[in-house]
Amino acid sequence: MIEDLIEYCVKGDISYRIISNDEKEKIKGYINERYLDKNRKSGRTLFDHLKISESVTADAVDSWQWLKQFFKEKKAVAFFRYDEEQYVELYDSSLFFEFYDDYAAIEFYLIDSNGEYLCGYNHSHCIFTMGTAADWLENNEQYRNYYGYDL
Numbered sequence: 001m002i003e004d005l006i007e008y009c010v011k012g013d014i015s016y017r018i019i020s021n022d023e024k025e026k027i028k029g030y031i032n033e034r035y036l037d038k039n040r041k042s043g044r045t046l047f048d049h050l051k052i053s054e055s056v057t058a059d060a061v062d063s064w065q066w067l068k069q070f071f072k073e074k075k076a077v078a079f080f081r082y083d084e085e086q087y088v089e090l091y092d093s094s095l096f097f098e099f100y101d102d103y104a105a106i107e108f109y110l111i112d113s114n115g116e117y118l119c120g121y122n123h124s125h126c127i128f129t130m131g132t133a134a135d136w137l138e139n140n141e142q143y144r145n146y147y148g149y150d151l
Contacts, residue, residue, distance in 0.1 A: 001080040001106060005088055008099045015091035019077060023113070024087050027077055030115025035130050045107055046082040047122040056134040057126050060146045064121040067110070067129075068097040070136050076110045089113070 009016040019027075037051045058066070076093035079086075090096055093110060100108060100121075109120040117133035129137040137143050144150075 001103065002078075002084055002086050002088060004103070005078060005096075005099055006086075009088070009090070012095075014095050017089050018086050019089050019113075027087065027111055027113065027115065028082070031082070031111065031118060034115055035118050045123060046109065047107065047120065047128070050118075050128070050130070052128065054134075055128045055130045056137045056143075057128045058137070058143055058146065059124075059126045060142075061125075063127045063142075063146075064100065064108075065097060066137070066140060066142045067119055067127060067133075068094045069140070070119070070129075070133055071096065071110065074112070076112055079109050080107060082109075 006016070006018070008014070031046070035051060035054075036049050040049045043049050060066075071093040074093050075089060075091055076096070077087050077089045078093065078096055079088070096108075096110065100106075107121060107123050109118065111118045115131070117129065117131035119127065119129045119133045121127050127137075
């Protein structure tokens with residue numbers, strides 16, 4: 001999948017870079033520190049080990065598209081598996097969602113280089129947002145309408 005994303009960026013003249021191993025380890029450190037549930041012992045994906053009780057989630061069909069607003073003109077690092085060999089930083093990460101439209105239903109993760117947020121779409125077809133992105137989603141009009149919250 002990461003190779004497909006890189007190819008998509010090259011063909012579409014989308015600004016990206018493959019982050020260094022040091023940067024990748026730093027991002028993994030943020031994930032371990034801030035977002036992992038240290039008590040979880042089982043699960044096959046990163047999502048299965050997250051502190052989901054500290055996240056805002058949505059199970060609406062195509063809710064992953066809601067995230068595009070949050071990522072508009074923001075840099076973010078994309079990956080599909082925690083143990084992936086390469087992570088890709090996109091300079092306008094909202095463009096990720098155009099790529100992903102052809103792959104919907106595959107788990108993905110997006111995080112900023114400082115670990116302030118972690119977002120993604122899991123194998124159960126739910127989006128999750130953590131950190132500053134959780135506050136954003138909780139106040140998002142589409143989210144609030146879907147769950148019947150007053151705006």
